[in-house]
Amino acid sequence: MPDLNLYWGELHNHNELGYAQGSLERSYEIARSHLDFYAFTPHGLHADGGVPDGYPVVVANWERIRRAASENNRPGEFTCFPAYEWHSSAWGHLHVLSAEDMESMYCARSLADLQDHFRNRQAILVPHHTAYERGVDWEGFDEALSPVVEIFSEHGSSERDSGLYPMLGHSGGPAGYQYTVQHGLALGKRFGLVAGTDNHDGYPGGYGLGLTGIWAKENSRAALFDALQKRRTTAVTGDRIEVCFRAGEAWMGEVVSGPAERRLDYRVEGWDVIKSVEVVRDNLPVHIEVPDYSAPRTGQPQPYRLRFEWGWGPMKGYQVYDWQGQLRVAGGRLLQIVPCFSSDPFDEVRRKRVLEWDERQCAWQSHTSRGSVFTTRNGSTAPRANDALCVEVEGTQETRIELEFDCRTSKSLLATATDWSLTGKLGGSRASFSIGELLQGRRGWRVDGLPTWIVAHRALPEVLYALQGHFIDRSETPAYYYLRVTQENGQLAWSSPIWFEE
Template sequence: MTTDYQNFFGDLHNHNHVGYALGSLDRSFEIARNHLDFYAFTPHSYWPDIVDYDGKITHKWKNGFHIARARWPEVVQLAKDFDSPGEFVTILGYERHGTEEGDYHILFPDLQGDYELIEDLAELQAFARQRGCLMIPHHPANRLGHRGFDATKLASDVSPVLEIHSEWGCAEHDRAPFPYKRHTEGGRWTKHTLQYYLNQGYRLGVVASTDDHLGHPGGYREGLAAIKAKELTRDALFDGLRNRRTYAVSGDRIDLDFFLNDQIMGQEL
């Protein structure tokens, strides 16, 4: 069976020195344009229930949030400058940490440049619904209370996909390759892996993205999102994400087509 969808590869979750990571903002856009189809720079922006681990680390995080807010107009302008539908698509977004509910990166369907740091998760989901945003949970396999994904709070209409692979490791199942080692909050928790969620009846698409903290989007083996879309535009990419026409790759860009009873991946039978 054939369709008129194409497979596009990009990074929906990446960091640089605008926030509390490293690497040039400008250079990250250049790197992404040189080897990806789409790119979302997602600065660390806020943490409603931040834990005071120790003074120096907490200060680093909070200072990074101030930097992200101050330089957001620059981020918006670069996204507009680099956006070239049909060749390379930029997506605006930012990250919300959550000790109890897990981390999300929020992606916007346009380049207007909203910067709404809504603390309550349900209110943020309502905002995303109204604005047409997507919220992607990432590193889900951390434990609850340690920035792991709380699936009981899932709003599938704004969070249709789950980031299951990044430089953190792979959350497909608890014995998958790439165990949680980098940035770890204690290793993979079986009840927060994709296979467990599917067995519990959750209907989730999957993506990967680097979560790289060195300003290098699309780093090899750190993860890429694959989206099936009819054209390389922001609207078409968001349509693919909403309808779960997505998959995750950890290294090589594998072209994948999957059908069951003439239905493409992401559909319900």
């Protein structure tokens, strides 16, 4: 896409300033370490519940919250949006994102009141986890104030009443189809799609809980907010699947008027084998593309994508494992790295982060625990005992990947005899694989000295993780189209729709 860049970030996340955990400072530090933009959305109030004037912890700390968004905002490097969450039983939950400094939190008593207050301001209202009972008020929906809707979070997917990640395993009661994103689109509402973790561990961008991609001219409040208003967005469940979806000169999120040819062009780049790319028209798939598995492999240098994962642990094991990892490339070069770090297990002090990287090597640290699957505060969509790192390498089948892992234990989430017997133990692993060997399939092994494991997943040539194509629709009736991308590992992406009108 000319003159535009794809930025990844978090628009819906909680910490201890609200009814979650983790400090405000920790949230911003984690967000800066792996995201392009961030909106901390404290639980502000419950309009028709017991706290219409604001949760005391948020009201008391509002100046601190406001100042953190301002001081951490670094144009061109890391963008922060002032924000808060507005709860109601009658109209659903929304989070307010502002492109301006927010001096105070407006405690609206109704959806109409909230909309009237922000109508002439640089702010948008984002409905989220809509597929719960009364999760959204489509009748009162205002697309000028709500140009985007959150389709996925730790609660699951609100796209439809079937498919992967149904909203059946979290805190809200399952609802009928009337509250899904597809139903809102069928009613004629126009909105783009975003995803956010809604994570209550104070971990912005926790892997597998939702993330938003924004196509914008630069990484600044003004540019990102403009792109949100224009619905130029991609929603993903976890993997940062790059989705480009256009109709001629019209981008995802735009409305095409008149007798224009309905040629829809798309380009997708994922981090696992692309299982399918679907063009969805008026909520029904009308075109499906899959990779060409018969494409011949070449010995010439080309990009490959690889995933290295570590974690696991003994049955019901609550031991925390601290990891130091290093990857080196021989006979090739690193083009890109993407951390896939889980928000669990919660720890106020420990940090998961990439420490350094260049074309030849990268280093990182993280901590994992199988016990986090049983103790997580997150939803059932993606409880994880593992962390991972995705890398793109330019090389040949002879290019070698050298891996070093050091692991130690010093803490247990729960005091069990099995876990305490592991405390203070050290372990490690060294491994080397050619890309050709990893093209044959994944390799897994246990860490020396500890009951935890490492997996080098199957290497992917570009023909399996990238797809480009088009669909021509001969229909002339008004319709909307969006892209749904599914990877073999279950990770999903959605583009915002494109509308055609007479």
